[in-house]
Amino acid sequence: MLLYDLISMPYKEFVPVAWQKYNESEYKGATYVGNHLFDIPYDIEYKMQYPHLYDHNGQNEDTGIKGAERSGFQQHRFSQDSDFVQEVKEYFQIDYIYCAINNLQHQMMTAMHFDLNRSALIKYTPLEKQKKILAEDKHRYIVFLQDQEMGQIFQVGEQYLSWKAGDIYSFPWYMPHCTANCSAEDRFLLSVAGFVDPDTL
Amino acid sequence: MNIIELSSMPYPEYTPYAMDRWEKEGKPSFEYHGNMKFDWPEMELPRETPFLTDHNDEPEDTGIKAADISILQQAQLPPDHEFALEMAEHFGLRYNYVALNELKTGRMMGTHVDRHRKLVFKHIPREAAEKIHMDEKQRYVVFKEDQQIGQMFQVGEEFITNWKAGDIFSFAWYVPHATANASNYDRHLVSVVGY
Numbered sequence: 001m002l003l004y005d006l007i008s009m010p011y012k013e014f015v016p017v018a019w020q021k022y023n024e025s026e027y028k029g030a031t032y033v034g035n036h037l038f039d040i041p042y043d044i045e046y047k048m049q050y051p052h053l054y055d056h057n058g059q060n061e062d063t064g065i066k067g068a069e070r071s072g073f074q075q076h077r078f079s080q081d082s083d084f085v086q087e088v089k090e091y092f093q094i095d096y097i098y099c100a101i102n103n104l105q106h107q108m109m110t111a112m113h114f115d116l117n118r119s120a121l122i123k124y125t126p127l128e129k130q131k132k133i134l135a136e137d138k139h140r141y142i143v144f145l146q147d148q149e150m151g152q153i154f155q156v157g158e159q160y161l162s163w164k165a166g167d168i169y170s171f172p173w174y175m176p177h178c179t180a181n182c183s184a185e186d187r188f189l190l191s192v193a194g195f196v197d198p199d200t201l
Numbered sequence: 202m203n204i205i206e207l208s209s210m211p212y213p214e215y216t217p218y219a220m221d222r223w224e225k226e227g228k229p230s231f232e233y234h235g236n237m238k239f240d241w242p243e244m245e246l247p248r249e250t251p252f253l254t255d256h257n258d259e260p261e262d263t264g265i266k267a268a269d270i271s272i273l274q275q276a277q278l279p280p281d282h283e284f285a286l287e288m289a290e291h292f293g294l295r296y297n298y299v300a301l302n303e304l305k306t307g308r309m310m311g312t313h314v315d316r317h318r319k320l321v322f323k324h325i326p327r328e329a330a331e332k333i334h335m336d337e338k339q340r341y342v343v344f345k346e347d348q349q350i351g352q353m354f355q356v357g358e359e360f361i362t363n364w365k366a367g368d369i370f371s372f373a374w375y376v377p378h379a380t381a382n383a384s385n386y387d388r389h390l391v392s393v394v395g396y
Binding site: 065066067070071106107109110111112150151153155157158160176178179180182183184 | 265266267270271306307308309310311312350351353355357358360362363377379380381383384385
C-alpha cells in the first residue's frame with residue numbers, strides 16, 4: 001500500500017487499518033537498533049504540542065483518542081536546513097526526514113496511538129516522490145537522550161522498552177504505542193521519521 | 202520497626218527510607234499469586250488525590266511532584282464491609298484495608314511508596330499495631346479486567362504485563378510503583394492491604 005494513500009485518510013479511518021495490520025502481524029513490539037549519542041543542540045526552544053488534537057497543518061482534527069487533551073508534550077521541530085538534521089539523515093541513511101525532540105514532562109502522558117507522520121511525507125518529501133513510497137518503507141526511530149528513570153514508561157505494541165542514553169528503537173507504521181512519565185524528571189527523546197529516496201531503492 | 206513507627210514518618214523521610222530498603226533487598230518487583238473470581242461491588246468511586254492529603258484527609262506536603270494530577274476514583278471500604286471481609290478471608294488477613302480503584306483513561310499515579318496509614322491508625326487497635334513488624338504487611342492488587350494496550354503498571358523496575366481479569370500480584374511495602382492509563386478504557390483493580 002502506498003503510504004500517501006494511507007496517511008491521506010482521516011485518523012479515525014486510519015486506525016482500524018493499522019489495527020488490522022497489527023493484529024495480523026506476529027511482530028508486536030520495537031526493534032533495538034543500537035546506541036548513538038547525538039550531539040544535541042541544547043539552545044533550542046520548545047513549544048507545547050497536543051498532536052492528537054490537530055492535523056499536520058495545525059487544524060483541529062477529531063482523532064477519537066480519549067484523553068487527547070491531556071496528551072501533550074514540549075517539542076522542538078528542527079528546520080530542514082539545520083546541521084543537526086543533516087547529521088541525523090547521514091546517521092540513519094535516509095533522504096527525507098522529520099526530526100524533533102520531544103520532552104514529555106513529568107506526570108504527563110501520550111495516549112496510545114498510531115503515527116501518521118504526515119509532515120515527514122507531505123511537507124518534507126518532494127511531490128514527485130511522495131506517491132512512490134510504500135507504507136513499509138517508512139523509517140521510524142526514537143532515540144532516548146537520557147537514561148530511563150523509574151516511572152518513565154514507553155510501550156510499543158506489547159513491549160515495554162528499557163533504555164540508556166543513546167538507545168535507538170524502531171517500529172513499523174502499524175505499531176500502537178504510548179508513553180507516560182510517572183517520574184519526577186522530564187524525559188527527552190529524539191523522534192525521527194523519514195524515507196529513502198524511492199528512486200534509489 | 203513496628204508499623205506505628207514506620208507510618209509515623211513524614212512522607213519526605215519515609216520515601217528515602219523505603220527506597221534504601223528496596224535497594225538493599227536487590228530491587229525486587231512483584232510476585233504473581235494466581236487468579237481469583239470475584240464480583241466487583243458496584244458503588245460510587247469518589248475522586249481522590251492521595252498524594253495531597255494525609256490519612257485524616259488533611260493537606261500534606263508529600264514532596265511528590267505534580268501530586269495534584271495524580272488522580273484516581275476510589276472507594277475505601279470499611280473493614281467490616283462484606284467485600285472487604287471476603288478479600289480478608291481469601292488472603293488470610295486479620296486486619297484489612299480494601300479499596301476499589303478506577304484509573305480513568307488519561308490519568309496516572311506518579312511513582313510512590315505506599316504508607317496506608319488509614320489501615321495502621323484507624324483500622325488496627327494501637328496496642329495490636331505496636332506488635333506488628335513492618336515486614337508483616339501484605340499488599341495485593343487484583344485486576345478486574347484484562348489488560349488493554351496502554352494500561353501500564355510498573356513495580357520496581359519491572360512491568361506487570363498481559364494481566365487477565367482476576368490476576369493477583371503482590372509486592373513488599375518498600376517497593377516503589379507507578380501506574381498510568383494511556384488506553385481508551387478505564388482500568389479497575391482491587392487494592393488489598395493488611396496484616
